[in-house]
Amino acid sequence: MDKLAILIPAYNEEVTISKVVKDTLAVTSDIKGTSVYVYDNNSSDNTVELAERAGATVRHEYSQGKGAVIRRMFREIDAEAYIMIDADDTYPVEVIPDMYSRIVDRGIDMVVGDRLSSTYFEENKRPFHNVGNSLVRSLINFLFKTDIQDILTGYRGFSFNFVKTFPVLSRGFEIETEMSIHATEKRMLVENLVVTYRDRPDGSESKLNTYGDGLRVLKTVINLYRGYHPFAFYSIFSIISLIISATLFFGRVWIPYVQTHTVDNMPSLIVSMIFFVLSVIAFFSGSILAAIQTNDKRNFELSVVDASERLKDLRNEGKIKK
The missing domain is CATH 3.90.550.10 (Spore Coat Polysaccharide Biosynthesis Protein SpsA; Chain A)
Structure with a gap:
């Protein structure tokens, strides 16, 4: 060594x-x-x-x-x-x-x-x-x-x-x-x-x-x-999807419904719900991956300890060049 x-x-x-x-x-x-x-x-x-x-x-x-x-x-x-x-x-x-x-x-x-x-x-x-x-x-x-x-x-x-x-x-x-x-x-x-x-x-x-x-x-x-930052990464897509969903729902579905009491734009309602579901999926995907990343960080700390112990053993055994 x-x-x-x-x-x-x-x-x-x-x-x-x-x-x-x-x-x-x-x-x-x-x-x-x-x-x-x-x-x-x-x-x-x-x-x-x-x-x-x-x-x-x-x-x-x-x-x-x-x-x-x-x-x-x-x-x-x-x-x-x-x-x-x-x-x-x-x-x-x-x-x-x-x-x-x-x-x-x-x-x-x-x-x-x-x-x-x-x-x-x-x-x-x-x-x-x-x-x-x-x-x-x-x-x-x-x-x-x-x-x-x-x-x-x-x-x-x-x-x-x-x-x-x-x-x-x-x-x-x-x-x-x-x-x-x-x-x-x-x-x-x-x-x-x-x-x-x-x-x-x-x-x-x-x-x-x-x-x-x-x-x-x-x-x-x-x-x-x-x-390394899955929650922040997927939250971006979650927020974008939520904004699109809310914009379509209130602009194309809710406001006309208040006036007529009927859903005149059914395709807009379906699309807004699709974006809402995508928002929820992205949010929970980021949450799950963040939990996995936290566990990976714990495992990494253990690998650092193992590497430190290996270096100490090599020093104690006199295997480092002088």
Whole structure:
């Protein structure tokens, strides 16, 4: 078991991978028991060879997608602390010791490398990425009542408890959104660490599709809000259906009935009753799912305790590298 595991997901990053690995090894030379892992995701260039030559341990994930890579990394690697950094040389490795210290000394579960509070908007040459990052940050902080300053950053530090209790569901770049919301909803300790950002060097291309991946991120936010806050989510549909039902009933059925004492608009009455039933169904669906979610939270707390006990056992057995 490592004291610190540096996790680098990589896909066709031959331009930058050597520098990232070497810089990471240099800055962590004083942290004994550190290992650098490059997880290759079907690269067709020289990423694997260059990473091995630079001193990293290279492993492979053959299922395409960043989410699949992170799932593999989290399952296979045991460490007291983890730092995940992209292979594109856009993040400063100099803050890794600070991230590590926050995790092992202060018990922080996730340290977020915050690009948006520093140089991101000046360095990033893709304007729609800037808009998308700001939109997602504002939406998540509003819906989930959190204060994470950079939702989509690929530079993060994790505790053992976070890694071993995080269920990876996403396959692509929306995985960062999933991490942020999971940490918030499970009441884990999260800190923002402002880091400088530099755009990719010439010859290095982003794998992020602005519109396609952006839509997947928004879909992930909606799905996670439905999963973590089912009562609030279904109450929206309940209230909308109730308003439609009441509007149809009083406007098209009740007012004419008061005047004529006959139901002149039977179709409107039927439709209003259908919307009323839908309102009731949505309300009780949200209530039932909220009760299930409460039980899931209890089970999660037990899984955190199990992960903590496992880490203690590994320490006591002397299985952590020194």
